[in-house]
Amino acid sequence: xxxxxxxxxxxxxxxxxxxxxxxxxxxxxxxxxxxxxxxxxxxxxxxxxxxxxxxxxxxxxxxxxxxxxxxxxxxxxxxxxxxxxxxxxxxxxxxxxxxxxxxxxxxxxxxxxxxxxxxxxxxxxxxxxxxxxxxxxxxxxxxxxxxxxxxxxxxxxxxxxxxxxxxxxxxxxxxxxxxxxxxxxxxxxxxxxxxxxxxxxxxxxxxxxxxxxxxxxxxxxxxxxxxxxxxxxxxxxxxxxxxxxxxxxxxxxxxxxxxxxxxxxxxxxxxxxxxxxxxxxxxxxxxxxxxxxxxxxxxxxxxxxxx
Ligand SMILES: Nc1ncnc2c1ncn2[C@@H]1O[C@H](COP(=O)(O)OP(=O)(O)OP(=O)(O)O)[C@@H](O)[C@H]1O
Numbered sequence: 508x509x510x511x512x513x514x515x516x517x518x519x520x521x522x523x524x525x526x527x528x529x530x531x532x533x534x535x536x537x538x539x540x541x542x543x544x545x546x547x548x549x550x551x552x553x554x555x556x557x558x559x560x561x562x563x564x565x566x567x568x569x570x571x572x573x574x575x576x577x578x579x580x581x582x583x584x585x586x587x588x589x590x591x592x593x594x595x596x597x598x599x600x601x602x603x604x605x606x607x608x609x610x611x612x613x614x615x616x617x618x619x620x621x622x623x624x625x626x627x628x629x630x631x632x633x634x635x636x637x638x639x640x641x642x643x644x645x646x647x648x649x650x651x652x653x654x655x656x657x658x659x660x661x662x663x664x665x666x667x668x669x670x671x672x673x674x675x676x677x678x679x680x681x682x683x684x685x686x687x688x689x690x691x692x693x694x695x696x697x698x699x700x701x702x703x704x705x706x707x708x709x710x711x712x713x714x715x716x717x718x719x720x721x722x723x724x725x726x727x728x729x730x731x732x733x734x735x736x737x738x739x740x741x742x743x744x745x746x747x748x749x750x751x752x753x754x755x756x757x758x759x760x761x762x763x764x765x766x767x768x769x770x771x772x773x774x775x776x777x778x779x780x781x782x783x784x785x786x787x788x789x790x791x792x793x794x795x796x797x798x799x800x801x802x803x804x805x806x807x808x809x810x811x812x813x814x
Contacts, residue, residue: 512581514668514699515543515566520575522561522723535561536572537723543716548690548700550714550731552707552806558723559703560598563672566701567595580667591619594666598673598703600657604646608632608656611645615660628663635659636685650677658686662693669693670701675709687713707802711735717802719809726813727805735802741778743768744794745785753788757781769798 520539525532535558543549551559564570566577568584582589603611612628632641635655640648645656654677661669669690675683690713694700704710710717711731718728727734743759744766751761758781759768772778782792 512545513542513578514545514547514580515541515549515701516576516578517541517562517566518576520562520565520577521573522558522565522570523573535723536565536575539575539720539724541718541725541728543699543701545699546694546697547716548694548714549702550710550717551701551703551720552710552717552802553720554810557720559720560672562720563670563701563703567593567670587620591621591664592667594661594663594669596654596657596661596669596671596674598676600653602645602648602653602656604644606645607643608637608641608645608659611656612659612663615663619664621664628659631659631662632656634662634689636682651679651682654678655682655686658689662689665696666698668699668701672703673705674702675704675706683709707806711802719806721810721813724813727809731802734805735800739771739773740798741770741772742794742796742798743770743782743785743792746791746793749785749790750788754785754790757784757788759785766793 518540520536521534522536523532523534539558539562551562553559561570565572566579566584568590577584580589580592584590609625609628609632612631613623613625616623616628629641632638635658637652637655637659640652645653648656654674658674661671675686678686687709690700700713702710702714715731716729717731717734718725720726742762744764745754745768747766749766754768755761759770762769770778770781772781785792
């Protein structure tokens, strides 16, 4: 794979699920186009039934598309050599309840066609916070522990592409922070991350690019900072008694609420210069908030507009 080649590229992807002895079918993907640059941390978001899992299964060769082309890591998802370079955490994990985690990871390693090194797998289990549970049967694991084990399995063989479907499902806030750190480390290492999560805050924290899928099509795609803008406009509230005229001269625009003002600042230095001017005019700041658009508002707005 050359450096210019995207990690994932799909064109005109369609998938219709047919039921036996029934006419018609469910059109899960209706001509989806998407390019995931190599080395990016890419988030796929969209409402229930948008086709996210179908897309993920298509790029992994688990679901056979009805139409369209798919290239993953510069090759076909059907190619075992390509598959061996992908780490996948499915939405629904099927784990062998009577096995231990090291035995499970050893099998995953073998299935990927790699030599089993127990020490490497133990380090992986340590990395996902399961070192205390290595001797226990997987059947007795909590939901969060199962999810951590699934992540360890996805990380086997240091994959070039990590595809994670709801990776933090069932994981507590501390655990989520740990998972986030692992994902960030993987991206630092050069892995391409493809994340499907209903937790938009998670996507916002981890991903640098986002695509919105609705009705089986990509309706918006781009860099997170371009989609969810923030940082230019700031909402500031000053203590009662602030000199409104002086604040306006200092670059603040009156807001609707009592004592509230808006100021535009490209960066922290510009924001602080504006606040210094306000303070010099005797105004006391009591609240400061970024007037940005979060991913949730972007998703709602985009899906409504596409409906
Ligand atoms: N195996 C299947 N057989 C029939 N229809 C299916 C199958 N899998 C998915 N679908 C249908 O395809 C559409 C897209 O489903 P998919 O699971 O890909 O969406 P999703 O975006 O992942 O949804 P969610 O966010 O709820 O997980 C839905 O209408 C779903 O009912």
